[in-house]
Amino acid sequence: MTEKLSAEEAVGENLLRIEEAIQDACIRAGRRREEVTLMGVTKTVDPDRINAALRAGVRCIGENRVQEFLAKRERLELAGGEAHLIGHLQTNKVRQIVGKVTMIQSVDSLRVARAISEASQKQKGDPEAVDPVRQTGVTPVLIEVNIGGEEAKSGVAPQELEKILEEVSCLPGIQVRGLMTVPPIFDSEAEKRRVFLNMYKLFIDIRGKNRDNVSMDILSMGMSGDYIQAILEGSTMVRIGSALFGKRNYPA
Ligand SMILES: *Cc1c(COP(=O)(O)O)cnc(C)c1O
DSSP, rough: OOOOOHHHHHHHHHHHHHHHHHHHHHHHTTOGGGGOOEEEEEETHHHHHHHHHHHHHHEEEEEEEEHHHHHHTTOOOOOOOOOOOOOOOOOOGHHHHTTTSSSEEEEEEHHHHHHHHHHHHHHOOOSSSOOOOHHHHHEEEEEEEOOOOOOOOOBOOOOHHHHHHHHHTTTTTEEEEEEEOOOOSSSHHHHHHHHHHHHHHHHHHTTTOOOEEEEEEEEEOOOOOHHHHHHHOOOOOEESSHHHSSOOOOOO
């Protein structure tokens, strides 16, 4: 069997494998499969292959860069599916992306949160905007946490989370739906699980505080190399790129 798979078949096969692994992890963790959403991460992936994933059953995609997403957006067959922004968002790009995605997962400062809130309120009633932004003038967001305390990574430090949530919860144009993280890369299972467990504890802790405008129902963690461990520790959304679409080819 050396026949080369079409791009569409390859994505379908990868999806089957990932789906099986997710189901296994859910069983091991005593969780229901419906508790975990699979996001396909589509940076550098062309619209044809993204559409293959959507046709194969992926219901949610994540893009890192505003410009790249806007360039591909018209060609995506999203239908009822969702697109989320998962990469660092600069304040000066906020107006271009609000209303074009269902959720922004990468809120890492009060400044960017304020800009999203303001832009969302302006989008209310705009026929071009996605629901729910059009209907409510509110963008659902996640706060990105730098759980490993890495210098080079964006995200709010765990000890600053309370403060930012307090301020963000007063903004009329955003609703905090949970937390997102990109943890450090670890080789050992134990270390992977330890950081994910720390995230889960933060998530549960904040959920218990019942703040206005803050409903902790999404914990977005786990990528191609660690989504099993993330599910075992309570992730509700895994963001999978290379395991689904193959190795990324970055343009030179
Ligand atoms: C690229 C990326 C992913 C997916 O990474 P893979 O290792 O290819 O699965 C997930 N989350 C974020 C924020 C990313 O930038």
